[in-house]
Amino acid sequence: MKKSKVGRSTKEGENAPSFAKSRASPSDVPQESTLIKASESCTEKNVSMDTRLSDMDSNLGGWEDDLATWSPSVWITQTQVSETRMEKAQAWETLALEAQARIALQPKPSVTELSTVTPLKQESLQLVKRMSQKSSEGFPPRLLWSSKVEYLLALMGYMVMPSGILRFVTCWVHKGSCNFFIAYILMLLGIGIPLLFLEMAVGQRAQQGSMDLWKNLSPWFGGVGYSMVMVCFISNTYLNVFNSWILFYMSHIFYFVAPWEKCPLQKNSSDFDPECEQATSYTYFWYRQTLKASDRFEDGGQPSFSLGMFLFLSWCLICAFMVSGIKSIGKILCVLMVVPYFIMICFLIRTLSMSDTEYGLKYLLVLKVASIFDLTMWCHAGIQVLFDIGLGFGPIVSFSSHMHDFNNCLADAILLALFKILTLLLSTPVLLSILGFWATITTHHCCKRNTKKLITLIAQGILPPEVEPPDLQNNPTTVYNSWLNSLPPPLRSAVLNIVPECNIQKQFLKIEDTPRFLFLIFTEVISLLPGSAFWNVLLFLLLLGLGLCSNLMFMLGNILALQDTFPFCRRQPRMLTVCLSMAMFLCGLIFIQPSGIYYFSLLTDYWVAGPIMVIIICETLAVAWAYGAKRFLEDMMVLLGRPIFPGCDWLWRFVCPVVLLALLMSIFAYLVQGPLVYMAWDSSTSKEVARLFPEWSLILIAGLSVFVLLPIPAYFAYCLTLGIPFRATPSHNLLTTKEASEDILQGYKTES
Numbered sequence: 001m002k003k004s005k006v007g008r009s010t011k012e013g014e015n016a017p018s019f020a021k022s023r024a025s026p027s028d029v030p031q032e033s034t035l036i037k038a039s040e041s042c043t044e045k046n047v048s049m050d051t052r053l054s055d056m057d058s059n060l061g062g063w064e065d066d067l068a069t070w071s072p073s074v075w076i077t078q079t080q081v082s083e084t085r086m087e088k089a090q091a092w093e094t095l096a097l098e099a100q101a102r103i104a105l106q107p108k109p110s111v112t113e114l115s116t117v118t119p120l121k122q123e124s125l126q127l128v129k130r131m132s133q134k135s136s137e138g139f140p141p142r143l144l145w146s147s148k149v150e151y152l153l154a155l156m157g158y159m160v161m162p163s164g165i166l167r168f169v170t171c172w173v174h175k176g177s178c179n180f181f182i183a184y185i186l187m188l189l190g191i192g193i194p195l196l197f198l199e200m201a202v203g204q205r206a207q208q209g210s211m212d213l214w215k216n217l218s219p220w221f222g223g224v225g226y227s228m229v230m231v232c233f234i235s236n237t238y239l240n241v242f243n244s245w246i247l248f249y250m251s252h253i254f255y256f257v258a259p260w261e262k263c264p265l266q267k268n269s270s271d272f273d274p275e276c277e278q279a280t281s282y283t284y285f286w287y288r289q290t291l292k293a294s295d296r297f298e299d300g301g302q303p304s305f306s307l308g309m310f311l312f313l314s315w316c317l318i319c320a321f322m323v324s325g326i327k328s329i330g331k332i333l334c335v336l337m338v339v340p341y342f343i344m345i346c347f348l349i350r351t352l353s354m355s356d357t358e359y360g361l362k363y364l365l366v367l368k369v370a371s372i373f374d375l376t377m378w379c380h381a382g383i384q385v386l387f388d389i390g391l392g393f394g395p396i397v398s399f400s401s402h403m404h405d406f407n408n409c410l411a412d413a414i415l416l417a418l419f420k421i422l423t424l425l426l427s428t429p430v431l432l433s434i435l436g437f438w439a440t441i442t443t444h445h446c447c448k449r450n451t452k453k454l455i456t457l458i459a460q461g462i463l464p465p466e467v468e469p470p471d472l473q474n475n476p477t478t479v480y481n482s483w484l485n486s487l488p489p490p491l492r493s494a495v496l497n498i499v500p501e502c503n504i505q506k507q508f509l510k511i512e513d514t515p516r517f518l519f520l521i522f523t524e525v526i527s528l529l530p531g532s533a534f535w536n537v538l539l540f541l542l543l544l545g546l547g548l549c550s551n552l553m554f555m556l557g558n559i560l561a562l563q564d565t566f567p568f569c570r571r572q573p574r575m576l577t578v579c580l581s582m583a584m585f586l587c588g589l590i591f592i593q594p595s596g597i598y599y600f601s602l603l604t605d606y607w608v609a610g611p612i613m614v615i616i617i618c619e620t621l622a623v624a625w626a627y628g629a630k631r632f633l634e635d636m637m638v639l640l641g642r643p644i645f646p647g648c649d650w651l652w653r654f655v656c657p658v659v660l661l662a663l664l665m666s667i668f669a670y671l672v673q674g675p676l677v678y679m680a681w682d683s684s685t686s687k688e689v690a691r692l693f694p695e696w697s698l699i700l701i702a703g704l705s706v707f708v709l710l711p712i713p714a715y716f717a718y719c720l721t722l723g724i725p726f727r728a729t730p731s732h733n734l735l736t737t738k739e740a741s742e743d744i745l746q747g748y749k750t751e752s
Helices: 010-022 032-045 047-053 059-070 082-105 111-120 122-138 149-156 162-174 178-206 213-217 224-250 274-278 282-291 305-322 329-352 358-365 369-373 373-391 397-401 409-459 476-486 489-500 504-508 515-526 533-563 567-571 573-592 596-607 607-642 647-672 695-709 711-722 742-752
Strands: 677-683 688-692
Touching: 047 122, 122 149, 149 397, 149 409, 149 533, 149 688, 149 742, 162 178, 162 224, 162 409, 162 515, 162 533, 162 647, 178 213, 178 369, 178 373, 178 397, 178 409, 178 607, 178 647, 213 224, 213 358, 213 607, 224 282, 224 329, 224 515, 224 573, 224 596, 224 607, 224 711, 305 329, 305 573, 305 677, 329 409, 329 533, 358 409, 358 504, 369 373, 373 409, 373 607, 397 533, 409 476, 409 489, 409 504, 409 515, 476 489, 515 533, 515 567, 533 567, 533 573, 567 573, 573 596, 596 607, 596 677, 596 695, 607 647, 607 695
Parallel strands: none
Antiparallel strands: 677 688
């Protein structure tokens, strides 16, 4: 055997693939003469295998140069090679191939890029350490997404929450229509895409769970991951209650006549239900009966047994889908994502062909220049962008950490933002047309009801004959309002004192970004359509598909974070899924008690925005200032092998922190400027009324916010006590492992 030369050039790396064929094994032990020569060669070098391994930490730079001339036979100095040393030799060989692949594939770095390569030399050391740790602990290797399509489907499913779509349409109607959309696009470009790229890049670069990787960025922000997991857990707990409502409604759509399409009379002492007789809409009464809602937030009671069964069923579905983790979630998402979008297209075709939808569709083209300068609209647009993308909850970081670290995450972030815009542009016309149809039909009924009542009062002599309304056969709203406005002021006031005003604009602007409104309006509108049973089925399949997609991704984010942090969670992944689902089910029972809907509103309307905004701000500071935005982008440039948009540095360091702080201040101002209000059902009047949350509810959301955010200041105090610097030093570099060494080797072979 010829002695290896240390000074061999990198061009001789063309023979590197042959190393894969020369791995030592007990059956391929060389002859005694060969062993003697190898031993003599090692003696001449004065470096044994054990010495090389011990010097690896202190001589990393020289070690990587030696990789180009390393041969497995040099290490074989004995006839019997232990299994431990065999594994180390194979690890060294893999690292050699990776190093040669980087040299062969990557262009020659410039002077400014040479400084970015030095931190990556520590990858080899980290890989050997982690391989030995895995072999000693007996844990399975880190799972990666089987394909990029499944990875993107998971992120898309995470971003299609039904509540987010309804909230966007509500802001479109109330905050300036096209003006809000312009502000939304600018916020998406200014903070949405950069922060989405930040979370994806951090996960890919670290190849760690969302609870641990922030410690590597900067120990000061080590608590961010723990806050993420807690907020994700609480959010998933109450969001899945939405799916239980859908399942409850679906259990009644196969009746000959849906219960919410008729007055559900219930016998009492008077043999009829006065609430139903006085209710203006049967859907409101049915919704109240469904949730067994109390009249006040303070009213307690036991959880509803019927809703509890469907809540348990919804968690069973999520548990069944999640039992195999990321191995099977991609196939499930192919169904759960395709079916809702197909149904949405069917609804778009159906609603656009309906009459009386023009009033809603005209809001697609409304543009008010004055509202561009409304700061409230910009704040709503920014908050909407952050929640639509799902930043701060943790699943994006967890999903990206199971993707190859050389994946082009910047292109993925742009693709996901485009997908979100297309989803909103598809769903907005559907919702606006349905809202326009609902407002038009409701106003028509209001005019006819007023006309009938006025004629009765005239016949009774209560009103003079001069106020007799005209015939409302054609276009009732226009004819009725024209007649009412033509009356003398005294007579018009007398009429309005007896009957309500029928205004289509006020009716249309009643839209709210709450699940309550979504159930009420859609079920009421669909009950007026021909073949309402068929459209009811499609409606609830649409809502259930989107709801399960988002809840599955929240659940997967929690599971991956726990498995990456706690070793015992990796040993029994199915048991972890079952236990976590059961814990969330038990916590969700609070939302199906009589006052549960009000707890749901309290968390969604007044709680979740604050902690999420604080977490996103800490994420940005950890990357942009603690670790260094320029340094992080240079690391990503080396991994991706291509330049990154240079404006990301400026956006992360200056634009995003300033905008996020402004949004956080707007949230605090919204919470303190007035009392917290919720809509409740008043049994005495059979109407919805606005009530104030009690003072102790403020203490509840404040205490919950402090609880989930407590790890962040705790880590701050810990670092201050030990004198740990804010900015990460080279010893705290963000390390990564090349789990996909086979892909690199294959690329190297192709290039060779």
